[in-house]
Amino acid sequence: MNSENKxxxxxxxxxxxxxxxxxxxxxxxxxxxxxxxxxxxxxxxxAGMGLSPxxxxxxAPALIYTANDEVFQQDIIFILRCPDEGRIRSMRRGSCLVSxxxxxxxxxxIKLLRSLGLQAISLDSITDDSGRRMIENFNxxxxxxxxxxxxxxxxxxxxxxxxxxxxxxxxxxxxxxxTLGAHTVRAAVRYGNLPLQEKLVKAGVPGVIVSxxxxxxxxxxxxxxxxxxxxxxxxxxxSRKDTTRPIIANNWLAHLPPYAIVLDLCVDPYxxxxxxxxTKGIEGxxxxxxxxxxxxxxxxxxxxxxxxxxSIERRHTVxxxxxxxxxxxxxxxxxxxQLHPIMRTLVSRGxxxxxxxxxxxxxxxxxxxxxxxxxxxxxxx
Amino acid sequence: MGKRMRxxxxxxxxxxxxxxxxxxxxxxxxxxAGFEVFLEEGYGNPLGFYFDDYKNDNPFVHPASRExxxxxxxxxxxxxxxxxxxxxxxxNSCLISMLHYPTRPARIKLIKKLGxxxxxxxxxxxDFNVRLVENMKxxxxxxxxxxxxxxxxxxxxxxxxxxxxxxVLVIGSGVVGKHAVxxxxxxxxxxxxxxxxxxxxxxxxxxxxxxxxxxxxxxxxELLKGTDVLVDATQRHSPSEPIIRNEWLSQLPEQAxxxxxxxxxxxxxxxxxxVKGIEGxxxxxxxxxxxxxDDPDWDEMVPPEIPSQNRRMTVxxxxxxxxxxxxxxxxYGQQIRRLMRVLCTKNYDTLSPxxxxxxxxxxxxxxDTFLNN
Numbered sequence: 001m002n003s004e005n006k007x008x009x010x011x012x013x014x015x016x017x018x019x020x021x022x023x024x025x026x027x028x029x030x031x032x033x034x035x036x037x038x039x040x041x042x043x044x045x046x047a048g049m050g051l052s053p054x055x056x057x058x059x060a061p062a063l064i065y066t067a068n069d070e071v072f073q074q075d076i077i078f079i080l081r082c083p084d085e086g087r088i089r090s091m092r093r094g095s096c097l098v099s100x101x102x103x104x105x106x107x108x109x110i111k112l113l114r115s116l117g118l119q120a121i122s123l124d125s126i127t128d129d130s131g132r133r134m135i136e137n138f139n140x141x142x143x144x145x146x147x148x149x150x151x152x153x154x155x156x157x158x159x160x161x162x163x164x165x166x167x168x169x170x171x172x173x174x175x176x177x178x179t180l181g182a183h184t185v186r187a188a189v190r191y192g193n194l195p196l197q198e199k200l201v202k203a204g205v206p207g208v209i210v211s212x213x214x215x216x217x218x219x220x221x222x223x224x225x226x227x228x229x230x231x232x233x234x235x236x237x238x239s240r241k242d243t244t245r246p247i248i249a250n251n252w253l254a255h256l257p258p259y260a261i262v263l264d265l266c267v268d269p270y271x272x273x274x275x276x277x278x279t280k281g282i283e284g285x286x287x288x289x290x291x292x293x294x295x296x297x298x299x300x301x302x303x304x305x306x307x308x309x310x311s312i313e314r315r316h317t318v319x320x321x322x323x324x325x326x327x328x329x330x331x332x333x334x335x336x337x338q339l340h341p342i343m344r345t346l347v348s349r350g351x352x353x354x355x356x357x358x359x360x361x362x363x364x365x366x367x368x369x370x371x372x373x374x375x376x377x378x379x380x381x
Numbered sequence: 382m383g384k385r386m387r388x389x390x391x392x393x394x395x396x397x398x399x400x401x402x403x404x405x406x407x408x409x410x411x412x413x414a415g416f417e418v419f420l421e422e423g424y425g426n427p428l429g430f431y432f433d434d435y436k437n438d439n440p441f442v443h444p445a446s447r448e449x450x451x452x453x454x455x456x457x458x459x460x461x462x463x464x465x466x467x468x469x470x471x472x473n474s475c476l477i478s479m480l481h482y483p484t485r486p487a488r489i490k491l492i493k494k495l496g497x498x499x500x501x502x503x504x505x506x507x508d509f510n511v512r513l514v515e516n517m518k519x520x521x522x523x524x525x526x527x528x529x530x531x532x533x534x535x536x537x538x539x540x541x542x543x544x545x546x547x548x549v550l551v552i553g554s555g556v557v558g559k560h561a562v563x564x565x566x567x568x569x570x571x572x573x574x575x576x577x578x579x580x581x582x583x584x585x586x587x588x589x590x591x592x593x594x595x596x597x598x599x600x601x602x603e604l605l606k607g608t609d610v611l612v613d614a615t616q617r618h619s620p621s622e623p624i625i626r627n628e629w630l631s632q633l634p635e636q637a638x639x640x641x642x643x644x645x646x647x648x649x650x651x652x653x654x655x656v657k658g659i660e661g662x663x664x665x666x667x668x669x670x671x672x673x674x675d676d677p678d679w680d681e682m683v684p685p686e687i688p689s690q691n692r693r694m695t696v697x698x699x700x701x702x703x704x705x706x707x708x709x710x711x712x713y714g715q716q717i718r719r720l721m722r723v724l725c726t727k728n729y730d731t732l733s734p735x736x737x738x739x740x741x742x743x744x745x746x747x748x749d750t751f752l753n754n
Binding site for chain 2: 129130169177178181182183185186188189190197200201205206207208209210211212213214216217220223227334337340341360361
């Protein structure tokens with residue numbers, strides 16, 4: 001709390017790759033102040049999206065601009081992507097990090113936050129009474145990813161060419177039929193781009209057939225090899241229980257036509273956790289980000305893949321750690337609207353300590369995302 | 382404390398198979414929110430609940446006749462009462478129900494004529510136009526479960542002699558289509574899927590197509606040839622035209638099953654007329670939703686003007702979520718509860734488009750809002 005007993009909320013810039021331009025929009029920042037918080041922005045906040053200090057000051061006249069280290073000293077740190085370890089370590093004991101923290105797949109992060117005596121709200125864990133995520137942009141993940149894949153396919157599609165009415169339908173093989181997979185189906189049959197869809201429909205060009213398979217079918221190599229042989233775009237939208245094993249082994253990619261594209265939507269990282277090495281669902285593809293998300297088979301990024309991962313079979317690959325970030329304003333508008341009632345509740349209750357797990361709809365949702373309420377699969381709390 | 386807002390719960394009086402009622406827990410939560418509740422006599426009986434289950438010593442829960450229930454400030458019923466009952470609603474009552482404004486012009490006309498206040502549950506949407514009261518997931522899962530239940534009668538683990546995977550073709554990729562892909566990939570029931578995997582089954586390949594394929598008959602016919610389950614999950618721009626012509630169904634394998642999730646009716650006397658997306662299949666309800674290809678009811682249920690000579694087993698139900706009534710009402714109860722908290726302090730006339738999240742959503746569902754837009 002500041003000297004006026006107001007909850008203070010710090011919004012740091014996301015210091016990750018250069019292509020990460022996203023910042024919460026002035027409207028949401030203004031609401032934080034309106035509901036009673038003192039807002040503290042890092043110098044230059046929003047500049048990546050072309051948003052001026054005046055735009056923020058107009059929305060929140062009492063806001064303060066300061067340096068990055070000072071922003072991290074506030075009661076609540078509000079940032080879309082999780083900051084690096086050094087910045088987390090600089091936070092005050094008892095303060096709260098509100099961010100996409102992915103508790104389930106980031107055990108080291110949980111341990112760190114707990115060891116520092118920090119509270120946290122993981123935005124990806126805010127769910128309603130029926131378990132549905134309330135802060136998500138799967139739609140943008142699916143549409144932006146499919147759009148990128150089709151843009152690339154247009155360039156490399158063999159004769160008679162992508163726009164030729166006599167070409168066969170485009171075959172997409174989709175691994176994973178959950179929430180992300182469902183959005184992907186919708187985006188895929190529309191080429192990830194409505195104007196392109198309209199154009200092709202008018203020209204009488206055959207459309208898209210999406211074949212979705214759950215991960216169990218991927219245990220049947222012969223079926224998968226046959227399917228891959230007819231695939232123009234292979235999409236990973238899976239949500240694996242065991243991320244130490246790939247779904248599509250690298251040598252299976254040899255069955256794909258040479259011009260086929262691999263689209264990585266679930267962007268699981270290659271990482272060593274304890275004794276276990278965790279790998280991508282499609283083995284041997286590079287991990288992209290907002291600076292580079294398209295890779296030709298001869299891209300040096302393939303050589304940066306950890307040595308223990310087979311990557312001999314290579315196809316054009318499209319992968320981005322933050323698919324929604326490709327269109328920053330649209331992305332932040334969506335997140336802003338979803339976060340508005342959450343942040344209003346958090347501020348009006350005076351911070352995380354006063355969130356009642358049996359309170360109103362939004363309090364219950366926040367409560368489910370608290371670090372203190374997270375229990376790992378091993379039962380550890 | 383001021384006078385409590387009164388809410389009436391009438392029974393749904395459609396087919397005998399319609400057993401759904403709001404659950405006792407939901408009714409208790411209504412009184413917690415500040416309502417005084419009036420239940421039509423016999424409320425809950427179809428699901429095995431009795432008045433005492435609802436009353437639970439709560440002084441704000443009362444039995445009432447249907448006529449009395451219809452006089453309360455709010456009347457909450459999932460499916461709309463018949464139009465003949467609309468005049469029985471109190472002058473100051475607000476009917477809260479699935480009213481489907483955009484596709485029920487005759488209903489809207491009557492509501493307008495009678496000057497009724499209504500909130501349509503299917504029109505309660507958030508700032509992104511996402512429905513807040515819906516059960517599309519149950520539509521898809523119950524429909525696919527019904528289809529695979531038929532296959533599993535003679536083949537419990539769903540293992541094919543050929544060793545091939547099952548082939549499901551989903552037409553439409555909207556909200557229902559998305560859930561249908563998920564449901565189909567797991568045989569409509571997670572336990573069934575687990576058992577299939579355990580026994581070494583080859584799983585399911587779910588193919589989804591949109592209108593950029595459905596307008597190419599040759600491609601469609603080719604796809605139909607290898608299809609075990611054909612699913613209509615479309616939302617057509619022009620419901621006067623079928624997507625799959627009846628003659629094309631001759632290409633489906635004899636043992637294939639058609640799943641009708643869109644459940645558009647045959648309505649040939651409206652302008653423009655409405656036909657089903659898959660031509661010549663019957664429309665089911667909670668009393669009967671499985672139709673064998675030689676079912677004698679087929680000719681009763683499909684208008685004679687509609688070609689229907691090519692027949693495959695069909696599962697179709699006007700109210701797919703109602704197949705599992707208790708789960709369905711638990712789901713709706715959760716979604717509606719938060720809306721009713723708003724309606725306890727605001728009423729139809731004082732709802733504002735600039736209010737908080739749920740108030741804005743309710744405002745969008747008023748009949749006046751619909752008519753003015």
